[in-house]
Amino acid sequence: MSIINKREIGKKYEKLAELYLIENGYEIKESNYYTPYGEIDIIAENSGIIVFVEIKYRSNKKFGDALEAVDIKKQIRISKSAMYYTIKKGYGSNKSYRFDVIAIYKDNTIRHVENAFDYHGNT
Numbered sequence: 001m002s003i004i005n006k007r008e009i010g011k012k013y014e015k016l017a018e019l020y021l022i023e024n025g026y027e028i029k030e031s032n033y034y035t036p037y038g039e040i041d042i043i044a045e046n047s048g049i050i051v052f053v054e055i056k057y058r059s060n061k062k063f064g065d066a067l068e069a070v071d072i073k074k075q076i077r078i079s080k081s082a083m084y085y086t087i088k089k090g091y092g093s094n095k096s097y098r099f100d101v102i103a104i105y106k107d108n109t110i111r112h113v114e115n116a117f118d119y120h121g122n123t
Helices: 003-023 072-089
Strands: 027-035 038-046 049-058 096-105 110-113
Touching: 003 027, 003 038, 003 049, 003 096, 003 110, 027 072, 038 072, 049 072, 072 096
Parallel strands: 049 096
Antiparallel strands: 027 038, 038 049, 096 110
16 A cells, blocks of 8 residues: 555544544644644544544554554654644643544444543653
8 A cells, every 4th residue: 555545544534533523522623733743633622621632543453453553652752742732822731631542443433532641741
């Protein structure tokens, strides 16, 4: 599979995750937010909490479950990117934050794990 096809597939499932979040009361703030530390797939707000969402798609379990793909290295990159975002937006400590993971499977089943990992700012 070419890189272009992987990107197209990724965009399709990120859009599906976005629609899922909107249907569940989330306000989308950013999609594919790039920082010097990496990308955050979706930044949303729900009940006053800023939610940094990582989207993972798996067509099969050959490489493990989609949720397993968010390893500690990925968590650190997302945490640093989240810190960058909050500083850029001037949020500071007056906002609450959370890191979620949405796994999407070949049959379009969605598994949303809220508060999937903690902030790794000191790592």
